[in-house]
Amino acid sequence: MAVHQEQHLSAVAGTLTSLVPAAGSGLVVRAALIVVLLAAASGAWWATAGRAARFRPLRHHPLPGLQRAPGARLTSEDLSQKLGARGTFVQFSSATCATCPQVRRVLKALTATEPGVVQVDIQSEDRMDLVRRFSVYRTPTVLLLDPHGAVHSRTSGPLTPARALAALAQLSPETTRSIDV
């Protein structure tokens, strides 16, 4: 859908550009280029944000070196904290992260209502080893661990409670009767 929109917008921009010789002014070209630039930026944002906001299973993750690697597992020693019996949300935060507090609140609220779910907040600057090991490129990035610490899925950017609950449901479908999202 975004592609169609972009095509439409660039068609409009193309029409604008073809008017230019008649207008005889560089101003119109520049204005059209600005419109194209902002439309492309909006399209890119729309596509990236939509994709990033979902919890993606790790095996579909496109980054190399992550799939099934022995490092794709976090132990309670790594986190110096006990893992959740049902699942553990590991959030990578940083000092310059505007969205992190919102995500932290969502996950914290979830641990209050969902038994066996633990939330761990990692200050990325302090744990660059984990940042590199798990190919974290932006904050907030949230990993969802299964009870054994294996990374089940991950997401980044703003997070809604519904998305987090859905990811939990994916993790342990047999215990999801209470969830209606």
Next chain:
Amino acid sequence: MSDSPSAPTASARSAGTPKPPPAGIDPRGPRFGAGVTAVLLAVTLLLGTGPAAAALLTVVALLFVLGVTRGVQGTLQGLAFRAWVRPRLAPPAELEDPRPPRFAQMVGLLVVGAGLLAAGLGVPAAVPIAAAVALVAAFLNAAFGLCLGCELYLLQRRWTPQH
């Protein structure tokens, strides 16, 4: 809640060490400021490569300098937001850490400053190129609340050698 600039002045360099978090700011302030910046940058692009464009880009750079040294709430846009915009809005649902947008101001300053430097060295096309890059970031911030500069922080940390 007042958002008086209680941020430690030395925090620009040591943003990595999470000391006491400074007082929160209204998240709509940086977005409003980014909107103003985006308009200025769009006008810069419309002006092309002449001295007028370079002058306007210099104004934008100076605004970024204010943002880096005083935080976004200390820029002219921040002051305008507090004086004229915020009184007309409902109180914010939540406050935001002022450090991320401040870091983004530094990224903006680097981009715009590099453009002006290259223009000064005889590459006039650097002005519209830098303006276009900064415009995308400012526009995404104003329109969608995405802080592109903030996203670069962790990448920069990854590149710097491990201590």
